[in-house]
Amino acid sequence: MLRTRLLTAAVLIPIVVYLIYLGALPFLALVATLLTLAEIEFCYLMARDGFRPLLVFGIGLVWLFLADAQFPTLGLLRPGLALILLGSLAWQLFHCQGSPVADWALTVTSGLYLGLCGACLVGLRSLRPDGLWWTLTVVPAIMFADTGAYFVGRAWGRHKLAPTLSPGKTWEGYVAGVVSGGLITALLASLWRIGAGTESAINSMHGLILGLLVATFAP
Numbered sequence: 592m593l594r595t596r597l598l599t600a601a602v603l604i605p606i607v608v609y610l611i612y613l614g615a616l617p618f619l620a621l622v623a624t625l626l627t628l629a630e631i632e633f634c635y636l637m638a639r640d641g642f643r644p645l646l647v648f649g650i651g652l653v654w655l656f657l658a659d660a661q662f663p664t665l666g667l668l669r670p671g672l673a674l675i676l677l678g679s680l681a682w683q684l685f686h687c688q689g690s691p692v693a694d695w696a697l698t699v700t701s702g703l704y705l706g707l708c709g710a711c712l713v714g715l716r717s718l719r720p721d722g723l724w725w726t727l728t729v730v731p732a733i734m735f736a737d738t739g740a741y742f743v744g745r746a747w748g749r750h751k752l753a754p755t756l757s758p759g760k761t762w763e764g765y766v767a768g769v770v771s772g773g774l775i776t777a778l779l780a781s782l783w784r785i786g787a788g789t790e791s792a793i794n795s796m797h798g799l800i801l802g803l804l805v806a807t808f809a810p
Contacts, residue, residue, distance in 0.1 A: 600734075609698035611726050614716050618726075619661050626653050626709045633701045643689045644697040652702025652707060660710035661717070676703075724783040724793050728801055732776040736806035739771030740764035771807040776802025 612623040634646045652675055659668040679698050681690035716726045744764020751761055760779055780798025784791055 607730070608727070611730065612723065613714065614723065616661075618716050619713055620655060621656050622709045622712055623654060626657070626705045629705055630701060633705075636757030637697055640695055641689065643694045644701060645679050645682060645694070646783050648675055648682070649698050649702040649705075651675050653706040655674070655705075656710040657713055660713040716779060721790030721791050724780075724786070724791065728776055728780050728793065728798050729805060732772045732802040732805040735775045736768040736772030736794055736802075738768075740768030745760050769803060772806025773803035776805075 607621065610617045618717075630649045631646065631654055634644050634649060637644050650670075655667060655671040657673065659665075659671075670718065676699065680695050682700075683695040688694075712726070712729070715729065716722045718725060729746050740760070741764065742765070744761045747763050749763060777795045777799035780801075781795040783798075784793055
C-alpha cells in the first residue's frame with residue numbers, strides 16, 4: 592500500500608505541478624479528468640447500495656461548472672443548469688427504475704458538489720497576479736493532510752472517525768492531518784512569497800489558515 596502510494600506520487604506530482612504552472616486549458620483538463628473519475632467512483636459506490644444515479648448527467652454538471660469558471664463571459668451556467676436538471680429529472684421519471692427521486696437527487700448532489708469544488712479551483716488558478724501561488728498552496732494542503740493522516744492513523748490510530756463511511760480513518764489520523772496540512776502549507780506559502788515577490792498577498796499566515804481549513808474539511 593505504502594509503496595503504491597509513493598510510486599503514484601512520484602509519477603503524478605511532477606505532472607500536476609507542471610499543469611498547475613501552465614494554467615488555462617491544461618489545468619482545466621487536469622481538473623476535469625480528476626473530477627470525472629471522482630463522479631464515476633461516486634456512481635459506482637451508490638450502485639453498490641442499490642441506487643442508480645445518472646453518470647452522464649452528473650459528469651455534465653461537473654463539466655458545466657468548470658466551463659463556466661474558465662469561460663465566464665459565455666454565460667453557459669444558467670441555460671446549461673436548466674437543461675441538465677430538467678433533462679435528468681425527466682429521464683428518471685419516465686424510466687421509473689428503482690427510486691427515481693432518490694437517484695435524481697444523488698445525480699444532482701454529486702454533480703453540484705464536485706462541479707462547485709472544481710469551479711473554485713479553476714477560478715483560484717485564474718486569479719491575478721497570485722493565482723499560481725494560491726493554487727500551489729491549496730493542492731499540497733490536501734496532499735499533506737492525507738499523508739499525515741495516513742501515517743499517524745496507521746501507527747497510533749485507535750478511535751474510528753466514521754466506521755460506516757470510512758472504516759480505516761481515525762480521529763488520531765484526522766488531527767495529525769489537520770496539523771500537518773496547516774504547518775507544511777504555511778511553510779510552502781513562505782517559500783512561494785519569495786517567488787511571487789514582496790508585493791504578493793500570499794504569506795505564511797495566509798498559508799497556515801488556508802491549510803488548516805482545507806485539511807479540516809478535506810476528509
